[in-house]
Amino acid sequence: MKQNIDNNNEKFTGAEIFVKCLEAEGIELVFGYPGGAVLHIYDELHKQNEVSHILVRHEQGAVHAAEGFAKSSNKPGVVLVTSGPGATNSITGIADAYMDSVPIVVFTGQVRTALIGNDAFQEVDTVGITRPCVKHNFMITNVKDMASTIKKAFYVATSGRPGPVVVDIPKDITEDKCEFNYPKSVSMRSYNPHIEINSDSIIEAAEKILSCEKPVIYAGGGVINSNASEELTNFAKYLNFPVTNTLMGLGCFPGDDPQFIQMLGMHGSYEANMAMHDCDLLIAVGARFDDRITGRLDKFSPDATVIHIDVDPSSISKNIRAHIPIHGDVKDAINKLSQEIIGKKLRPKNIDNWWNQINEWRKKDSFKYNQEGDIIKPQFVVDSLYNVTNGDAFITSDVGQHQMWAAQLYKFNKPKRWINSGGLGTMGFGLPSAMGTQFANPDSLVCCVTGEASIQMCIQELSTCLQYGLPIKIINLNNRYMGMVRQWQEFFYEKRYAMSYMDALPDFVKLAESFGHVGYKVEKSSDVEPALREAINQKNRLVFLDFITDQNENVFPMIATGAAHNKMILS
Template sequence: MRTGVECLLDGLKKAGVEIIYGLPGGSVLDIFHKLYHAPFKFVLTRHEQGATHMADGYARATGRVGCCLVTSGPGATNTVTGLATAYMDSVPLVCIAGQVPTPMIGNDAFQEADTTGITRPVTKHNYLVRNVDDVPRIVAEAFYIAGTGRPGPVLIDLPKDVQRSTTKAATPENVVIRGYNPTTAGHPKQIAKLAEAINKAKRPLLYAGGGAILANAAPEVTQLARKANIPVTTTLLGLGAFPETDPLALRMLGMHGSVTANYATHHCDLLVSIGARFDDRVTGKISEFAPKADIAHIDIDPAAISKSVPVDIPVVGDVKQVLQALIPLVETRERTASPAKEWLEQLAEWQAKYPLTYDQNPAKLMPQYVIEQVYALTKGEAIIVTEVGQSQMWAAQYYKYTQPRTFISSGGLGTMGFGLPAAIGAQMGRPDKIVVDISGDGSAQMNFQELVVAVEHQVPIKIVILNNGCLGMVRQWQEL
């Protein structure tokens, strides 16, 4: 016989959890009693939002599922912004929240909240565990759901009486969930159709998003681009999916992207989206986005295809597996032969005419210059974590990313206060890397209490605060 807590901790161990971020409280004290003897490193954060962001940063840097543990009521509600951040960016993490005993649910008990109801819109899935026999299965399912298909956060709401109850139920070796079977292999006919379109295109463009990195498909993106000499642009979260030092790299697309990337999108005749979701900061006016192109979209989430931009060639499947099947069907193109020659020459002309520049001021330390110096000092090998705002965009523009999982930022939700705790999580997950948090003075103040965690655990993150004495991006918009 095992208690619910013992089932939980055994499930975490089998899921490969190394670090748990969180804060204790009355409804999770039984878990904390057992944690002393469990094989996990527990990191006491100073706010539950910080715990979710640390788990998020850990997950993005390592590719593993992050984990956090909080108490009921305010502890659980404090995770909402962190869960929403992870949900918008498809980050795999599992949040375990304590809950009041099941007989007291719905009676406005002390530190009670409808945690599953509150978090349902910002999680991939959530559970309220009412029977201790379900604990082993639910823990296994939570990690499986978080890390498969389109990744995302999963919350387990665990009442105190369920934690203390006993069961004979064992942790399952394999997870099978009826109705949940994400498509991983793309349809052969659709892949062949996409290959044919690439081979016929005169002005093709690859558009790589965060999904390419989540699928560990950066090598395949690079192989495809170089085989057919296709230029590559990326989203904010796609930075690192293709080395930006490569001549085929056009850098980031969209509102804060390069002129060449945006011109290329406007003039291409085939746009191949690889794990990107066509967000509004990229597309602008939908009717005028890539007006001359047939659009192909490779994505593991069928709901993402044609959600905002109509797609001509949909391919549902794991990005890595689809590209591995696609690459042998794509013809090799030489840079110096038509049609690649004319297209690449046009792009080179735009790049020369519209370089990424900024106004120099000898009397001031320009933020863009600071980012360039960080790039030089780290030789482009650091993990860059950002806050949200102008500092975020400068970090995206003036640092060249050559490897996946080296740019970590809140892209979808745009969460100020994300950077510092996420950097701590990233550094704990990748102690072999230099981790730099690029922050503005506004964002820096939003979760600055988590700096204590870095000091306490001797986490050697580097923090660069670009202080302009205001909420810079807000002011910039006001002055447009």
């Protein structure tokens, strides 16, 4: 890390110190939107070239962009917004980052300290409002605390189980002056993310791994956050165990590997969910047994011994009791397990019978669809995107049916390629997170798989994309319905489609053009692949592809809320 310590008693304003802290922290990019309370900071940003500022069109977009940036790189995302509405507009993004453990630091302006609590113009209790959806938050009440607080904010956001940290800065603090001294390290007695893994639990887990007959490795986003994909893959390959991924874990194990039994959960594959139900050993790695994964808790993996590896102890035995809890960093835990098993050249039992069973389940081909005739099946678009991009693009998505099809059909072979909103399920995430992803990976292809409902929730960011020349490809699966809402209404509300129909849709081609981009409408299945190729060939332009898709298509398989894993609706 670059250190920037001025020790010559020179005094700087809080705003100057703020910018110096970002520089010292190695931050190159800030997503934000100016306003009264942060004008001193913006003035300082304007005077220098080390830290670039990306102007979004809505603060929610800034946070999602920072999330996309962080999720597709190994760096924290940084956001700067003003007080009051600037802060409240960023809340959805902050809550999203909290649910998906994304390391971001959000700086919010605040009214002057003398005005706090007086219902001042653009005042809101940001620390109070954000408290339930941050890993931690701070308010700086003295300029002397600016540098140490910013250092702590980045440390807390990026260590342990990552998450969003909010730093609220009253305007007068950015005027006050003091010396600048950026701390080299942080030590907080109340926060220690470095955990020594209990070796007894490693030995116990290794014994179970070597003696089981029907194992499943259930790997989640924690593997990606821990940068442990390679370790997990090697470990699973050595054992020849089946691997399933959560929505957040996709890419942490190669999606085209024969040991991969696809995503599990509500819209997971038949083989993954059946294997979860019937297994005798469940190895949960960096996953948190969320309700979309487990379905009915008392019918979940009834015969399994559960090994649960997680950096957050409160995730262990929260929903499903772990027989062998392993509290610690995922990478560290897998390395220790590997030493215990691979290091000692021990071999697990033969599990051919289990693989035979899984391969039987696989024959259901539960993600299959039928592309016949001219009407475009949404799955066909994702499939074609996979083929045209050789499976090597960064894919962001919004929330709904298109998200599930992208997760099911785009086979992610690398971590940090699949950027989506899993925990909070935030429609509007796709486009701004694609911007952050493109900034973090300027030479890579970034595609946003979205739907006509989701894309409208942060559509204003098309303007940001033009300003910074972001050549994102928007894959709009336009079925003129809020597809997932419609699907639930079809199944569970006797086809009463309350408010799920999108009447008065814009002409997306003209809309894209009005923002200065290229737009194409694609209505025939035979045009899908050519359109995708054409879009990708336009290397320097944002291309909005509006695919008019089959309105009646549903996401299968599906486990209804509260049903067991072996009770899947297949079609």
